[in-house]
Amino acid sequence: MDVLASRGYENTRFADVSAAGGVAISTLQTYFGSREDMIIEAMRVFTDREVAALQAVSVAETDPWRRLVALTDRSLHNSASERRILVEFWRSAMRDDELRDxxxxxxxxxxxxxLAAVREGAERGAFTLTHDADAVTDFLLAALAGLIVSRVQHHATPSPANFRxxxxxxxxxxxxxxxxxxxxRTD
Known part of the structure; x- marks a missing residue:
């Protein structure tokens, strides 16, 4: 994943991963078959970890508003490497049917x-939605994705704190x- 973050989808090779991981190229070829299969598997593992991290944040907070804030903070504070992998994943998924699916x-x-936090907050009466729960969730995720792209491009604005x-x-x-x-955010 580190090689993918630094070199990108098109430029990640078996030799790079071999050197970074201390695994023979032949072992990688045997296990994955092709370079594309290796990269797709890395992206699958990475995205599964991201989803699991959000689920862990969600389970840890019972209040719907604080849960949304914690989920937002988790998304805002991805490392530079994680942001690059996400952008590579999205970009690659535009061209690869398996990744798109x-x-x-x-x-x-x-x-x-x-979405569960938004719906739960509305059901508990903690939220009075001005838009439907799906639209609110889509807005939030689109905003977070936009910041990721801006940060990967090294744009000075918006600052994460101001954006938050x-x-x-x-x-x-x-x-x-x-x-x-x-x-x-306390950490």
């Missing part, structure tokens, strides 16, 4: 904890949340 499944799983403040303010408005002070 996987990306649709990943999106559904990635989206699920966000604006995003959470907008989310509070869409959810009808009265709490003026979202939980801050």
């Amino acid at each position: 996987h990306s649709a499944e990943v999106l559904a799983r990635y989206r699920a904890p966000f 403040d604006v995003l959470l303010t907008q989310l509070r408005l869409m959810l009808g949340v009265q709490d003026p002070a979202p939980r801050t």
Whole structure:
């Protein structure tokens, strides 16, 4: 995954992965068959880990608003390497049918904890939705993806902290949340 993050889909070779992982090229070829299969498997493992991390955040927080803030913070604070892999995954999925199919499944799983928190907050009466739960979730995920692309491109703005403040303010408005002070990230 580190090689994929630094070299990209098109430029990752068996030799690079062999050197980084200390595994013989022949072993990689035997196990994966092709370079593309190796990269696709790396992307599958990476995206599965991302989804599992969001699910763990979701399970750890019972309050729907604090859960959304924690999920947002988890997404905002991916490492530079993780952001590059996500962009490579999205970009590669545009051209590869297998990755495109996987990306649709990943999106559904990635989206699920966000959508569940929005729906749960509405059901509990903690949220008064101004838009339907799916639209709110789509807005939030689109905003987070946009920031990832901006950061991968090394754009100076928006800063993650300012972006977070604006995003959470907008989310509070869409959810009808009265709490003026979202939980801050502590790590």
